[in-house]
Amino acid sequence: MVYINENYLKLKAGYLFPEIARRVAAFAEAHPEARIIRLGIGDVTEPLPSAIVEAMHQAVAEMGRRETFRGYGPEQGYAFLREAIAEHDFRARGADVAPDEIFVSDGSKCDVGNLLDIFDLANRVAVLDPVYPVYVDTNVMAGRTGPADNDGRYPGLVYLSATAENDFQPDLPSEPVDLIYLCYPNNPTGAVASRETLARWVDFALQTGAVILFDAAYEAYIQEPHLPHSIYEIPQARQVAIELRSFSKNAGFTGVRCAYTVVPHSVFGRTRDGQRVPLHALWTRRHTTKFNGVSYIVQRGAAAAYTPEGKQQIGALIDFYMTNARLLREGLTRLGWQVYGGRNAPYLWLKTPGGMSSWQFFDYLLERAHLVGTPGSGFGAAGEGYFRLSAFNSRENILEAVERLAQLPAETAR
Amino acid sequence: MVYINENYLKLKAGYLFPEIARRVAAFAEAHPEARIIRLGIGDVTEPLPSAIVEAMHQAVAEMGRRETFRGYGPEQGYAFLREAIAEHDFRARGADVAPDEIFVSDGSKCDVGNLLDIFDLANRVAVLDPVYPVYVDTNVMAGRTGPADNDGRYPGLVYLSATAENDFQPDLPSEPVDLIYLCYPNNPTGAVASRETLARWVDFALQTGAVILFDAAYEAYIQEPHLPHSIYEIPQARQVAIELRSFSKNAGFTGVRCAYTVVPHSVFGRTRDGQRVPLHALWTRRHTTKFNGVSYIVQRGAAAAYTPEGKQQIGALIDFYMTNARLLREGLTRLGWQVYGGRNAPYLWLKTPGGMSSWQFFDYLLERAHLVGTPGSGFGAAGEGYFRLSAFNSRENILEAVERLAQLPAETAR
Numbered sequence: 001m002v003y004i005n006e007n008y009l010k011l012k013a014g015y016l017f018p019e020i021a022r023r024v025a026a027f028a029e030a031h032p033e034a035r036i037i038r039l040g041i042g043d044v045t046e047p048l049p050s051a052i053v054e055a056m057h058q059a060v061a062e063m064g065r066r067e068t069f070r071g072y073g074p075e076q077g078y079a080f081l082r083e084a085i086a087e088h089d090f091r092a093r094g095a096d097v098a099p100d101e102i103f104v105s106d107g108s109k110c111d112v113g114n115l116l117d118i119f120d121l122a123n124r125v126a127v128l129d130p131v132y133p134v135y136v137d138t139n140v141m142a143g144r145t146g147p148a149d150n151d152g153r154y155p156g157l158v159y160l161s162a163t164a165e166n167d168f169q170p171d172l173p174s175e176p177v178d179l180i181y182l183c184y185p186n187n188p189t190g191a192v193a194s195r196e197t198l199a200r201w202v203d204f205a206l207q208t209g210a211v212i213l214f215d216a217a218y219e220a221y222i223q224e225p226h227l228p229h230s231i232y233e234i235p236q237a238r239q240v241a242i243e244l245r246s247f248s249k250n251a252g253f254t255g256v257r258c259a260y261t262v263v264p265h266s267v268f269g270r271t272r273d274g275q276r277v278p279l280h281a282l283w284t285r286r287h288t289t290k291f292n293g294v295s296y297i298v299q300r301g302a303a304a305a306y307t308p309e310g311k312q313q314i315g316a317l318i319d320f321y322m323t324n325a326r327l328l329r330e331g332l333t334r335l336g337w338q339v340y341g342g343r344n345a346p347y348l349w350l351k352t353p354g355g356m357s358s359w360q361f362f363d364y365l366l367e368r369a370h371l372v373g374t375p376g377s378g379f380g381a382a383g384e385g386y387f388r389l390s391a392f393n394s395r396e397n398i399l400e401a402v403e404r405l406a407q408l409p410a411e412t413a414r
Numbered sequence: 415m416v417y418i419n420e421n422y423l424k425l426k427a428g429y430l431f432p433e434i435a436r437r438v439a440a441f442a443e444a445h446p447e448a449r450i451i452r453l454g455i456g457d458v459t460e461p462l463p464s465a466i467v468e469a470m471h472q473a474v475a476e477m478g479r480r481e482t483f484r485g486y487g488p489e490q491g492y493a494f495l496r497e498a499i500a501e502h503d504f505r506a507r508g509a510d511v512a513p514d515e516i517f518v519s520d521g522s523k524c525d526v527g528n529l530l531d532i533f534d535l536a537n538r539v540a541v542l543d544p545v546y547p548v549y550v551d552t553n554v555m556a557g558r559t560g561p562a563d564n565d566g567r568y569p570g571l572v573y574l575s576a577t578a579e580n581d582f583q584p585d586l587p588s589e590p591v592d593l594i595y596l597c598y599p600n601n602p603t604g605a606v607a608s609r610e611t612l613a614r615w616v617d618f619a620l621q622t623g624a625v626i627l628f629d630a631a632y633e634a635y636i637q638e639p640h641l642p643h644s645i646y647e648i649p650q651a652r653q654v655a656i657e658l659r660s661f662s663k664n665a666g667f668t669g670v671r672c673a674y675t676v677v678p679h680s681v682f683g684r685t686r687d688g689q690r691v692p693l694h695a696l697w698t699r700r701h702t703t704k705f706n707g708v709s710y711i712v713q714r715g716a717a718a719a720y721t722p723e724g725k726q727q728i729g730a731l732i733d734f735y736m737t738n739a740r741l742l743r744e745g746l747t748r749l750g751w752q753v754y755g756g757r758n759a760p761y762l763w764l765k766t767p768g769g770m771s772s773w774q775f776f777d778y779l780l781e782r783a784h785l786v787g788t789p790g791s792g793f794g795a796a797g798e799g800y801f802r803l804s805a806f807n808s809r810e811n812i813l814e815a816v817e818r819l820a821q822l823p824a825e826t827a828r
Contacts, residue, residue, distance in 0.1 A: 001623030002592040003534035004683035004691050010700055043485035053478035056711065057471060062740075063670065064467035071457035071668040106520050108704070114703035117555065120417035137703050141531065176415040209415030254485040255710045256477065257520075269418035285422055288528035289551050292520070293713055296669045297470065380531050 010147040010154070011141050013301050015376035017041070020362070033192040034370045035399045037404075038087045039328075039389045041374075042187065042347065044252045046320060048301075049313030054324060055304035059297040070296045075288040077104025079300045085260060089245065093230035101264050101280065103287050104294050104302075108217050108246040108259040108283050112181075113138040114290070115213060115242065115261070119269065124180035126158040128170055130379030130386070131190055132215070135181045151381040161382040162189055164351060168340065170198060172204050180205065182231075183215040185222060188388040189349045190341015192227055205240035211267060211279070212241040214397070217259075220250035220318050222344045238264040240355035242279070247314070249346065250314050251305045258294055258302045283352040321346050324398045331402035332389075346391040349376070359385050369404040424554050424561040430547070430792035431455070432628040434776070437466040441699075441780050448784045449813045451818075453742075453803045455788075456761065458666045460734060463727030465639050466665060469718035479737050484710045489702040490676070491518025495713045499674060499722040503659065506774070515678050515694065517701050518708050520682070522660040522673040526595075528704070529627060529656065529675070532696040533683065537592035540572040542584055543802070544793030546629070549595045565795040576603055578765060582754065583611060586618050594619065596645075597629040599636060602793045602802040603763045604755015606641055619654035625681060625693070628656040629790065631673075634664035634732050634759045637819050652678040656693070663760065664728050665719045672708055672716040702768035735760050738812045739805035745816035760805040763790070775801050783818040789799040791810075 020040055028036060047053075062068035070289045077081070082099040090097035091409055101265070105111050121143055127135050136154060139145060145154035153159055158177050160170035169190035173180075182201060184193040193201075205212050214231040222229055231237040243262040249255035268276045294302075304310045325342040332339045338351035352361040358375030365371045365387075378387030434454055442450060461467075476482035490496070496513035504511035513819050519525050521688055530552055541549050541556055548569065553559060559568035574584035582605035587594075596615060598607040607615075619626050628645040636643055645651040657676040662668035677697045680691045708716075718724045739756040746753045752765035766775040772789030779785045779801075790800030805812070 001682070001684045001690075002625045003536050004685060004693070005532050005534055006685050006698060008532065008696050009685070009691070011699065041486070045480075045483070045485065047480045047483040048477045050478060053474055053724055056474045056477075060467055060470045060474060060711075062461045063470075064464060066459075066461045069459070069461040069666075069669075071459065071666075072455070073669055106709075109706045110704060118422065120419055122417050134703060141700070141703070211416045233759070252483075252485075255483075255707075257706065257709045268415070271417045271418060271420050271423070276415075279418070282418060282422050285425065286555070289548060289555070292523045292525060292671065293669075295520075295671045295709055297474075297711060298709055332602050 002127060005141070007214075009141045010145065011137055012148050012152060014214045017373070020372065020374065023363070024368065024372055026251040027318055036366075037393070037401050038372045039393060039401060042249070042390050043254050043392060044249065045392050045394060046252060046317055048252050048256070049305075049310055049317065051307055051309040051313055052301045052304045056297050056301040059300035063297065067215060073289055073293045073296055073299070075293045076100075076284070077102065077294060078296070078299050081303045084303050090230060090232060090304045093229055093233060095230045095236065096238060097232055097262055097264070101262055102260050103283065104258065104260045104299065105287075105291065106257045106259065106294050108111070108131045108215065108244045108248070109134055111244050111261045112213065112215065113288065115283070116142050117286050117290075118279060119179060124158060124176060126160055126173050126180045127382060128162050128181070128183070128186070129153075129159040130162065130376060130383035131181070132183060132187050133379065135256055139414060148361070153381055159380070159382070162186070162191065163382055164338070164340065167191075168193075172200065172400065173239060176208065178210050180210055180212045181215065186341075187218065187345075188347055188376065188383065190345035190347040192222065192224075192322040195226070195233065197226050198231055198237070200233070202231070202237045202240055203236045206236060210240065210270070210357050212237070214241050214243045215342045216243055218248040218249055218345050220314065221322060221346050224344060227344060232262070238266045240267060242267065247302050247305060250318065251302065251310075252317060253302070255326070256298055256301060258298050282362065321391045324393060324395065326390060327402055329399050330393060331405050335408065342391065346393070348389045350387045350389065352385050352387050356383075358384055358387055368408055369401070371401055380401035419555070421555050421557045424559065425551055426562050426566060430788070434788065435784065436771065437777070437780065438786055446582060450780075450784045450786060451784045451807070451815050452784045453807060453815060456663070456804050457668050457806055458663065459806050459808060460666060460731055462666050462670070463719075463724055463731065465623055465721055465727055466715045466718045466726040470711050473714035477711065487707045487710055487713070488824055489705055489707045490698070491516065491708060492710070492713050495717045498717050499678065502720045504644060504646060504736045507647060508645060509644045510649065510652060511646055511678070515676055517675045517677065517697065518713065519673050519675060519701075520671045520708050522629065522658045522662070523548055525658050525673060526627065526629065528700065529697070530556050531619055531700050531704075532693060533593060538572060538590060540574055540587050540591040540594045541575040542576050542595070542597070542600070543567075544576065544790060544797035545595070545596060546601050547769065548791065567795055573794070573796070576600070576798055578752070578754065581605075587616065590622065592624050594624055595629065596624045596626055597631070598744060599632040599759035600755075601632065601759075602761055602788070602790065603657040604757070604759035604761040606636065606638075606758045609640070609642050609647065612642055612651070613643055616645070616648045616651045616654055620650060624654065625683070626651070628655050629659045630657055630661055631660040632759050633659070634728065635760050636737060637736065638758060641758060645677070646678075651819045652680045654681060656681065661716050661719060664732065665716070665724075666731060667716070668711055672712050734809070735805045738807060738809065742803060742805060742810050745819050749819060749822065756805065762803045762805070764803065766799050766801050772798055782822055784813070785815055785818060
């Protein structure tokens with residue numbers, strides 16, 4: 001009988017979101033009159049910008065006529081999209097990225113897992129804690145860890161705690177690491193990285209030979225002009241960093257599916273006997289062998305994000321969600337709660353009041369205010385005692401949520 | 415410095431299609447007047463059926479309105495599509511497949527590579543020769559082989575030769591294997607599997623505990639009514655087979671991107687210590703962790719393939735390409751050449767005339783008839799002395815190609 005990849009058996013059961021769904025369903029059944037507002041999952045709620053809708057209609061029509069029909073496209077993406085990305089997302093910000101360093105894909109979740117294919121199992125991996133669970137789970141599946149311990153941490157990974165005590169900016173690793181996952185603006189904490197913070201990580205990677213996997217899925221939410229949007233705004237990052245971007249959270253593509261990964265020609269790995277190999281060549285081989293390109297229709301939609309109309313409409317979407325974030329933050333702050341994030345990110349990260357655990361606070365909010373959020377402990381051991389609220393919702397629901405929070409009894413609000 | 419996956423260095427350079435492109439470009443430069451007809455790559459040429467175009471327009475419009483906008487969908491695909499697939503592709507043919515055994519994806523090329531994630535490296539892998547190169551390359555990348563030998567074969571894989579001598583139906587493996595790739599109708603040979611042939615493979619897998627990866631990307635081209643379209647038409651296949659299907663070659667989705675994989679609940683693998691684990695659970699975990707679903711717009715387009723209009727329009731597309739195949743086959747047969755395939759598949763597989771090697775014949779056809787095909791040796795050692803022609807082209811080009819073939823000098827045509 002065929003042997004399975006036993007590393008999969010080390011994974012904790014898909015605990016967080018199913019457990020949330022279970023508790024919400026039980027509450028809804030017991031309280032059918034309650035109008036539950038969900039501020040849990042980070043999914044957009046507003047429709048696609050009209051510039052993108054028009055571009056996709058046009059592309060669908062092209063696919064229906066013989067003269068303009070397109071079959072297989074380049075696996076790495078069409079030149080029209082790769083050139084627009086290089087120009088608008090990088091060169092316009094002074095970052096040196098060429099179109100042929102951009103690999104268009106159907107999602108950052110896919111890319112972040114697939115990137116592990118090109119690296120040896122012997123590499124030591126560092127993640128922040130709390131952390132987007134896919135970084136961890138894909139390393140468990142690949143075989144870089146043992147089974148989870150009682151805190152849910154996997155031996156074999158290096159966890160770098162990000163808590164209020166260190167302003168959600170962990171120290172550099174004190175042990176050797178080869179691959180470092182960074183996510184800024186951060187999911188779930190909403191923390192951002194200054195130019196100095198990124199330069200420190202780039203210097204560390206240069207000195208140690210590590211590679212940084214930089215997840216910038218939320219860069220569009222950055223409001224403060226001095227903050228970098230791309231790690232390549234630190235010029236030496238071209239030697240050490242791979243950057244992941246997505247159209248999910250700016251253009252609202254969570255259901256449309258388009259993202260991209262930047263692998264500069266100047267990032268190298270090595271063989272066991274010391275030969276230097278460009279990661280660009282390896283990723284090209286991976287991407288062209290195990291992927292067949294993003295839908296032409298979707299790529300035309302993504303390219304429309306860079307037109308003047310597209311940019312203006314996406315800007316309005318970001319403003320909308322960030323106004324939601326401000327309203328939530330102000331409401332929570334009025335309660336006297338400790339609130340982080342929500343200034344350059346669509347996530348608010350709360351210290352749970354009254355010393356409640358993350359799950360106690362989840363139950364409390366659900367029962368008292370009929371609000372659903374995400375327990376911080378679900379993102380890692382260092383997230384215990386924290387709670388994530390998302391700004392992705394209608395204005396009406398956000399205002400209603402703020403109103404309900406204001407009605408909470410005073411003893412918990414302190 | 416980070417270590418790379420050195421298995422990638424065992425891969426032969428992406429030899430076949432770049433080399434074809436190089437020779438065609440050199441010829442075109444030397445003969446700018448030549449009107450080259452390309453019958454090489456298996457890409458569709460006709461526009462999308464109007465039922466599918468209309469469904470995608472509708473879906474694009476839904477995404478532009480708040481009330482009908484959709485964010486993240488189920489990673490495995492929307493129920494409307496999984497149910498249509500189960501009903502029309504399987505139950506209508508008497509094959510027992512449930513919607514929750516269907517995993518919608520963005521391409522069979524992706525699925526065929528990604529499926530290896532859930533299997534242990536210790537499994538022994540069998541492929542037919544000639545073979546779709548992705549089956550081989552993804553196993554090389556995963557680390558199941560040594561470097562290629564002089565024939566381009568990788569030690570560690572079991573190659574089952576499919577040539578005219580065995581009617582392109584290889585014997586069962588004479589050594590133990592755990593994973594078996596089968597592709598019917600076959601790319602590149604165009605061979606088909608009878609019910610008896612599939613039953614023989616299913617019995618073998620049942621007896622040995624092997625799992626069959628059954629690639630049915632070309633099932634829509636089957637013309638003879640007694641031939642099975644799905645391996646699940648052999649009922650016991652539910653215990654041993656995973657089937658891959660695609661909308662690329664029936665609905666013309668090579669540039670739209672949609673496919674699916676069937677993993678029945680009843681297929682098991684084992685751990686090293688003998689525990690049985692359902693592959694469905696492992697693939698669910700892989701698919702939901704490293705993939706985020708196919709574009710809603712594309713899934714609506716795929717579902718339209720199952721409407722009465724969609725079915726009729728796809729039937730007309732298949733008829734068009736299969737008439738091309740017949741015209742080519744008749745033209746080649748008139749020359750006295752040995753022609754296989756092209757009866758239930760869009761590919762013709764020729765024995766090269768006059769004892770030419772695959773590449774000699776490539777050059778001959780390019781120089782004398784300005785026709786481009788694919789050298790059989792590019793698909794594996796057993797493909798040497800064969801040549802693939804594709805029926806995917808306009809009728810005008812096919813007729814012109816047949817005409818040019820008829821003008822070839824008699825000495826080569828025998």
